[in-house]
Amino acid sequence: MVKYLGVLLIALSLSACSSNNDWRTASREPAGIAPSPDEEKSAVIEFYAADAFSWRGWFAVHTWVAVKEANATKYTVYEVTGWRVKRGLPALSEYTTTTPDRYWFGAKPEKVLSVIGPRAETLIPQIRDAVKRYPWANEYTVFPGPNSNTFPTWIGLQVPELNLDMPFSAIGSGYADND
Template sequence: MKKILCVATLATLLSACSNSDWRTASREPAGIAPAPDQEPEAVIEVYGADAFSWRGWFAVHTWIATKEAGASEYKVHEVVGWRVKRGQPALYSYMTTTPDRYWFGAKPEKILSMKGDKAAELIPKIDQAVQDYPWKNDYTVFPGPNSNTFPAWVGLQVPELELDLPFSAIGSGYAN
């Protein structure tokens, strides 16, 4: 009886995780990023959201968004594991007006936010670090390289960011 109760409890807890179907999980904007058409200054933001499904109990997915002064969109840089399974690079950069989208059902939180002249000065350094990222085509959940290794590595290349990833950014230590 105890075994059945344990299995039932575990099944209930697992079903309470973020959406179990990534295809229908929310990817809506969280509304926490400055709207690019209303923010004329340069912006750097780093976000983290609970990882998808049961992994979100103990780990986050992190990504970097930059917007140059006067730009109408952000450039988002992130590492995504399933891209590798499809024969694509893990590192993915794209343009968007909504860099703060939910991560498959999990609302993101700002880890870092920087605006103005300092952000404008650091964006080219971030772009160079993205180009130089050594694990563009690699992804391993643990110990890395993974989605948290990437921003950690950028932070090491651009120490002026003073990027401090949360403890739940599992894989961030791989970059050291």
């Protein structure tokens, strides 16, 4: 009984410490760290990480990739989310936006990697090709993966010129080696 009470107290404590208890009202505003497509005319590649939603953010991050071709007015964002699979959709999604750096349900993103200019222009087609070949586009498993951290890591392995170094808390990134 005491053992279960301790586990309950820890769980309640962790959930009380989270500022992201309601995903419906958590911020999804732009963080202001992505180059504006109106101002940056060069090609851009951005990899982002933000604390995972709710108490999970104490241990793990959610990561995603954004690319913008030279002179493009919007970014294309690629990310993997588990809720899509639960709805019968592919885990991997693609959408366009002028703000690829939105808060991840209350958590401010940080740049993991940023490439701007001719090098980005050369690497974007390779990234797009790798996205098409992602082997777990319809799968999501929190641990050990494939998950939102497996996807950018896999892209980095397919395009080694990116020299992508994922955060330590990108749980599931090691699953990308299972290809």
